[in-house]
């Protein structure tokens with residue numbers, strides 16, 4: 001419990017809405033990745049979340065649940081952390097504080113020791129998270145660094161997450177974010193499908209996240225992305 005998430009270089013994001021082939025869970029868990037994050041924007045339910053948790057919980061890796069809605073904010077004994085997003089560049093307050101208000105208005109008990117707030121900056125308008133939150137993704141490097149400073153210096157979020165979900169991002173933007181950040185841990189996720197891409201984003205981000213490649217490329221690509229940052 002309470003694994004030291006600040007030291008992770010490589011996180012694998014698994015989607016409860018997708019199926020893993022037989023044996024894949026063990027290969028992923030032993031790939032060298034530092035932690036597994038269970039997360040998706042669409043069609044995540046308590047049921048498919050618990051199913052995936054059961055599948056991956058016996059390998060001793062740190063487990064994070066990252067809920068896209070309050071009904072998936074679970075404090076199951078199997079998980080180490082609940083990473084809760086807020087989208088800095090959303091125009092609708094629901095995605096910044098609204099869902100959070102609704103969550104705490106309803107919740108019976110919160111294990112605050114497990115909760116880690118994340119400041120998302122969403123940069124792919126065609127991703128599910130981009131579409132659902134209607135985030136303003138037309139941002140220059142200067143816009144992104146201003147959002148990074150709002151998140152890091154002003155709100156003091158422990159994690160700032162540059163999110164290009166589904167597409168490989170602009171390394172110059174991630175570099176600018178890294179230079180602007182003072183305290184927070186910088187996450188990068190989106191479109192990493194090779195060792196070269198993992199190394200490139202890993203030069204600037206503290207932690208890189210690999211998601212779709214696990215399902216679309218397979219275990220050798222995942223292992224290559226791990227080796228590239230460790």
Ligand SMILES: CC(C)=CCC/C(C)=C/CC/C(C)=C/CC/C(C)=C/COP(=O)(O)OP(=O)(O)O
Pocket residue numbers: 015039040041042043066067068069070073084085086087094095096099100101103120127128129130133163165166
């Ligand atoms: C207050 C609580 C407990 C929850 C609300 C949390 C918020 C504001 C969520 C907004 C959406 C968001 C940032 C979700 C995080 C997870 C994420 C980005 C998953 C990846 O999504 P995609 O890859 O775009 O979607 P699919 O994999 O479902 O296609």
Ligand SMILES: O=P(O)(O)OC[C@@H](O)CO
Pocket residue numbers: 013163164165166167188189190191192209210211212213
């Ligand atoms: O699925 P990909 O494109 O690897 O993105 C990873 C993660 O940042 C998604 O939230």
Ligand SMILES: [Mg+2]
Pocket residue numbers: 015040041165211212
């Ligand atoms: Mg996804």
